[in-house]
Amino acid sequence: MTKAHYGPMPDDKGFFGDFGGALVPEPLDRIMREIAEAYVAIRDTPAFQEELKDLQIHYVGRPSPVYHAKRLTAHCGGAQIYLKREDLNHTGAHKINHCLGEALLAKHMGKTKVLAETGAGQHGVALATACALVGIDCEIHMGQVDVEKEAPNVGKMKILGCRLVPVTRGTATLKDAVDSAFEEYLKDPENSFYAIGSVVGPHPFPMMVRDFQRIIGEEARAQFLSMTGRLPDTITACVGGGSNAIGLFSAFLEDESVRIVGVEPAGEGLDTPRNAATLTLGTPGAIHGFKCYVLQDDKGEPLPVHSIASGLDYPGVGPQHSYLKELGAVDYESVTDTECLDAFMKLSRLEGIIPALESAHAVAYAMKLAKDLPADKTILVNLSGRGDKDVDFVAERLGL
Numbered sequence: 001m002t003k004a005h006y007g008p009m010p011d012d013k014g015f016f017g018d019f020g021g022a023l024v025p026e027p028l029d030r031i032m033r034e035i036a037e038a039y040v041a042i043r044d045t046p047a048f049q050e051e052l053k054d055l056q057i058h059y060v061g062r063p064s065p066v067y068h069a070k071r072l073t074a075h076c077g078g079a080q081i082y083l084k085r086e087d088l089n090h091t092g093a094h095k096i097n098h099c100l101g102e103a104l105l106a107k108h109m110g111k112t113k114v115l116a117e118t119g120a121g122q123h124g125v126a127l128a129t130a131c132a133l134v135g136i137d138c139e140i141h142m143g144q145v146d147v148e149k150e151a152p153n154v155g156k157m158k159i160l161g162c163r164l165v166p167v168t169r170g171t172a173t174l175k176d177a178v179d180s181a182f183e184e185y186l187k188d189p190e191n192s193f194y195a196i197g198s199v200v201g202p203h204p205f206p207m208m209v210r211d212f213q214r215i216i217g218e219e220a221r222a223q224f225l226s227m228t229g230r231l232p233d234t235i236t237a238c239v240g241g242g243s244n245a246i247g248l249f250s251a252f253l254e255d256e257s258v259r260i261v262g263v264e265p266a267g268e269g270l271d272t273p274r275n276a277a278t279l280t281l282g283t284p285g286a287i288h289g290f291k292c293y294v295l296q297d298d299k300g301e302p303l304p305v306h307s308i309a310s311g312l313d314y315p316g317v318g319p320q321h322s323y324l325k326e327l328g329a330v331d332y333e334s335v336t337d338t339e340c341l342d343a344f345m346k347l348s349r350l351e352g353i354i355p356a357l358e359s360a361h362a363v364a365y366a367m368k369l370a371k372d373l374p375a376d377k378t379i380l381v382n383l384s385g386r387g388d389k390d391v392d393f394v395a396e397r398l399g400l
């Protein structure tokens with residue numbers, strides 16, 4: 001099936017084909033419907049649009065450039081590789097795009113507090129930044145194990161003025177932080193706003209987060225056209241929950257000539273349990289209040305997953321990606337931890353750009369693809385973030 005069948009998505013219940021929805025009990029179901037209604041009412045108002053646009057330009061530093069990576073291209077010997085530089089945004093990744101949108105929406109809805117969980121702390125830092133800027137209270141729940149592992153992000157969140165709640169129950173990691181933050185949210189959903197960190201969770205989050213990330217693709221499409229006079233032959237991005245990828249892909253879904261590829265983490269290999277290649281190896285199921293492809297056991301319980309990039313190790317994936325896979329509108333491939341590390345080093349040493357380990361998955365795929373294509377073909381890679389957070393880990397792992 002061609003990409004033209006994609007159409008406007010999701011439907012008013014939040015479904016992308018069979019995927020998505022809001023599989024949550026009362027009172028959450030009612031609250032999600034209220035957020036969806038408020039979002040649809042506010043998003044198109046001039047006040048909201050102008051405030052967001054102004055911050056995107058003067059605060060985030062948009063538009064982020066598209067860069068022709070000529071030395072990386074020469075090294076691979078084939079198609080031309082271009083990078084959409086989301087790593088140059090304020091706070092160093094694409095996450096600020098949806099965090100700003102969510103914080104502004106919370107303010108426009110009259111909420112007084114924004115709540116979220118965080119794993120490695122990337123979502124927490126981006127959200128705490130947006131909340132400091134917008135002037136709204138922020139509370140982040142984080143597993144005690146992660147609090148101890150991620151000292152720089154913990155420090156940033158505290159400096160930015162958010163209330164950091166260490167969670168000691170259970171395994172004291174991400175899943176427990178989600179439970180804890182949700183319990184807190186349900187105490188006062190009238191005055192608080194739960195900010196999900198990717199295109200996952202119940203409707204309207206997959207739609208809303210996508211809409212806030214769509215600016216990546218809109219800018220990149222126009223920039224690439226004006227730089228080269230045509231559209232890229234292939235566009236690619238890493239897929240964890242899928243927000244940076246859907247942000248890029250959204251603007252190209254109607255372009256029949258553009259091949260779109262999402263890159264999943266193959267971890268230590270697709271033939272081992274140590275990966276998080278949800279769309280490659282998973283099956284349709286449900287997780288965290290929505291339907292999508294899931295890496296699950298016989299009973300429908302999510303399996304433990306692994307990636308060298310903590311932002312990619314999630315056993316579910318955005319419902320729109322699940323649908324685009326089924327339509328055949330987007331191809332989903334995977335690269336291993338080893339290939340990711342190699343791309344991380346190559347991009348650093350050939351271009352002077354240290355990528356996030358998440359983003360290095362997309363770079364690794366582009367490097368493999370470029371070799372097999374002629375020099376007049378082009379590949380546009382979404383460089384979702386910078387690698388400051390990963391330098392200690394990589395230096396130690398490679399014995400530098």
Ligand SMILES: *Cc1c(COP(=O)(O)O)cnc(C)c1O
Nearest residue numbers: 198240241242243244311358385
């Ligand atoms: C969080 C993160 C990701 C993964 O999230 P998506 O929702 O899949 O985009 C990718 N890259 C960077 C730099 C991140 O911080």
